[in-house]
Amino acid sequence: MAFNAAVLVEAAGPLRIEALDLTGLADTDVVVRVRATSLCHTDLEAVHGDLRTPLPFVPGHEAAGTVEWTGKRVSSLSVGDPVVTSWNPYCNECFYCARQQTILCQPYRDQAAQAYHFDGNPRLVWRDQPVHQLMYSGSFAELCVVSEACAIRVPPEMPMNRACLIGCGVMTGMGAVRNVAKVEAGATVTVIGCGAVGLSAVQGAGMAGAELIIAIDRQPGKLELARSLGATHTLAVDDSMAALYAELTQGRGADYVFEAAGNPSAFRASIDLVRPGGQVVWLGKLPADQEMSFRWGALMGEKRIVRSSYGGARPARDFPALAAAYLDGTLKLDEYVTSTIALGDVNVGLERLSSGQDIRAVIEF
Template sequence: MEFSAAVLTAVNQPLSIERVTLTGLAPRDVLIRNAASGLCHTDLEIMCGSLAYPVPVVLGHEGAGVVQAVGEDVVSLKPGDHVIASWSPHCGHCFYCERDQPILCEPLTRHQPAGLLPDGRSRLRLNGQMLHHFSVVSSHAQFSVVTESGAIKIPQDMPLDRACLIGCGVMTGVGAVSRLAQVQAGTNVLIIGCGAVGLNAIQAAAFEQAEMVIAVDRDDSKLALASRFGATHVMQADDATLEMIKAATAGRGADYVFEAAGSEAALQLAMEATRPGGQLVILGKTEVNRKVGFRFGSMMGEKRIIRSSYGGARPLRDFPWLAQRYLDGKLNLDDLISTRLPLDRINEGFDAMRNGQGIRHVVTFD
């Protein structure tokens, strides 16, 4: 079959909308007819070359849609099921899966950086040549092919343009607070960076009943959103921010700190603002080969420091949980979406991201 997809053919070039070919389904494959795909900064990193990836490639890893077809060995899904794609499928039996670290699944980490599905092969062709998958999802297309554990069934009444956000930004922010750090009620929580991940960490801290939820950013519009998502205090990021945080927390610093800005300055502030005995979760990222430094003394005081890419996600458990929270009115996804765009305007969404405009731009399909 043929379908339209946004293809990156070279770094620092816009995406081109191409007709690509599906070669067929393997026994454990699931074919998803995408309804929506969120634009993420990781896509932008590939486009600008700060994160190396083979091209040509169909980008996108935050997708949701309806199962169109399944391979002969798929047992958990059927055509018509509504699903969210996960960029962290796992085999269940490798070294890391056996040690309850499925995000490090060896087939995934071996083949995903090469632009292949977990079995080491591509299912896509462009003009007869192999086309790479991005992060085993490639959701900036009318259809995606994922392995069975990478398609997570959700309630049929969950709006798919909001469901797609759960696949990356929502899971990362909420999971960091609720699953990974397990924030306790009555504690003080600091979130540095109020983009998609940071806003979701804020609302998770609020529904975990943190006593104080402090949001820090340079952008007034994002701080306004932070208040809507549950922040009790908002602070501009400047030279006085650390003093303000200390003043709000009896001079100690926050019990839990979540760094979601992805800069050296944000990392240093996060280190300094974590109280002795507190916990810091680093969610932001910068160029993979860039060295960052911080004051060694800011690590002292028995602080627990964790780097997380997916907020301790267990997609099979967590995606339906998050979808149900939205349906119950307890998770704000509506205010995360800045614009909805058709596939042929996807470059406009990435241009807005480059300019710091909006939180999430979502491609929707008819």
């Protein structure tokens, strides 16, 4: 079955639209007909070579679509079901899965560097050459092959071009507030970086009943969007920020600080902006070999720091709940989609993402 996909064939080159074929489908596989997939900074990092993903590969991991085919051992899905994909397959048997830490699943991490399917074998082929799938997904394509646990059914009335956002950025930000930090009503929350992940943390804080939600970013437009999504205060990164922040937090700092900008200054700021005894949740990331330094005094005061890459996600539980929250108006997603493009415009979309012009661009098929 031939289908079109955006493929990175040469390092530092543009993505090319190529015809691929499926190969070696297993009894536990699900083939999803992608209806919409959004562009995430992780895709950009992979295309730039920061993740050292083997070539050739198909980027993309925030996707929604309908089930096209299921393997014989797939019992929870049927052809035609609307689904959101997850990029975190897990074995449910290893040391970490037994402790409900599926994001650390041993086979998941062992196989990640190959960027093939969860069993370590390819599912895509191009000109008789195996093709890798970024983050066990590769959703910049008309078809996407995932494990059964990574295709999560959502209500049929959920628009695909909004459902796709749930699978990474929204889950990461919302989950960091709900599942990781467990923010309580009346808390003071600071969010650094107002992209899709940070905006989702802002919304999550509002749903949790936080009394003060401070959004910080360099771009006025993103701060305005953060306020429309529930931030009680916004601060631009400038010389006046420290004094304004101290006034807002009565000189203590926030109970919770969520770093979602992914740069060294934001990581350092997250430690400075949390109060003694407060919690920092790092959601952004740097290149794997880049070193970070902190002022030791900023780390004092019994501050707790945790790294979260998927917001403590349990997709089977969380994805349908997030879809329901969108449908009942509790969760806002329309504001995230700042451009809609065709697959052939994927390189333009990545350029816009890199320059900060988009919160999320969505590829619609």
